[in-house]
Amino acid sequence: MDERDALNISREVAKSVLKAVNSIPIGKRGEFYGIGKSGVTKLVDKVAENAALDILKRERLRILSEECGYVGEGDVFVALDPLDGTFNAVRGIPIYSLSLCFSDSENLADAFFGYVFNLCSGDEYYASERAFKNETVITVGGKENLEELNAIVYYPNRPLPFKRIRALGSAALETCFVAEGLFDCFIDIRGMLRIFDVAGGIYILEKAGGIVVDEKGNSLGSKRFELSERLNVVTTNKKLYRKLLELIL
């Protein structure tokens, strides 16, 4: 399997998940479905996961997904978040996405393809060697001053000098917003991000020229495709990341 196969599969998944999510009225999306591998599963989470797995299970893939853990057999590993931003999707707030990351092993270091699909706008982000949004190459912004930053932060616990701070509710999508330069950084060092939430987005962000590290400045390459894995993520452009790390230490 190469990145072209991964893109084709991802697009089929996106089509399937989009149709599935939109088939459920907003008022029904939040209904309790059951207890999954990561806690409470809402109806819309399960419907989205089923729609994604319908496509992915046809392939020789080991798929790690939020609600059901590992399924499938194969040499290529996939971290799947069928619906990142369930809170928004349930309330009709139009910020939620699908995220996929393909890797040659259980390690994020061996990832070779990232894919994030904006389920509200239809925008598609992906990266193998370079990062794209809807077929156009994207790159991170180039700001150098903290006071000018449009930042995404979960959650500030002290005053921060940024121009603007947002938390929109879909880490997969927000990391892509940084990748395309709409925002200047993404910081979540609560120790709560799961691998499937951000593997796709941070792969895209790195290929868009960004730096992705933990709060100590370490690479996330050692992170594994496991339900129990937790990540701290600091991402921005190469001029800024040291300043950001100093700020949050």
Add this chain to the structure above:
Amino acid sequence: MDERDALNISREVAKSVLKAVNSIPIGKRGEFYGIGKSGVTKLVDKVAENAALDILKRERLRILSEECGYVGEGDVFVALDPLDGTFNAVRGIPIYSLSLCFSDSENLADAFFGYVFNLCSGDEYYASERAFKNETVITVGGKENLEELNAIVYYPNRPLPFKRIRALGSAALETCFVAEGLFDCFIDIRGMLRIFDVAGGIYILEKAGGIVVDEKGNSLGSKRFELSERLNVVTTNKKLYRKLLELIL
């Protein structure tokens, strides 16, 4: 002029602003237009304001607007934010709104009608005696525990015990999200909110059963329709606001 007139006028303004904003491609919205009464005016701000004023100036109204200050003559005062969430509108992030508040004097205390229009979804919020979303009565949520809250906070400067914290970028719309129970509180005590940003939303929120105070627990009734006015806003349901005030003091 009564609240029925205000609703009719507001709806005409919404139609006009929606058409005007959507006529500008996202890539053009952020172009520099000039320096207005509140600082830099972007093209989309000016286009939205012109579209709103085209309607409002036909009426006998004193209109306070972000870009041009006071215009028009009349006994009824209107605080207008033609586009709340410019940052989002310019980037294609689908969270921005139009906000209007009608008052019998320059004081927020004499307001008699609030109107917020979601320019992305078309959802309409308004209140005179009661609060409505798309003709259905809305009321604030009823949570009592801080740990369960879905909170909107600009910006946390210490650890907060809430379940979830968001900052979506349109105060007018976010106060309405609290009014309809999608979120449990809205806190912005940076001293930066302007009267036209939130007058419409907080009027709706109060009529939906919420409490709106400043960070000391004081009513905002003494706030005036003036460009120089700044507000601190803490809003939530009646069971929670004392706990919130204790938390942020």
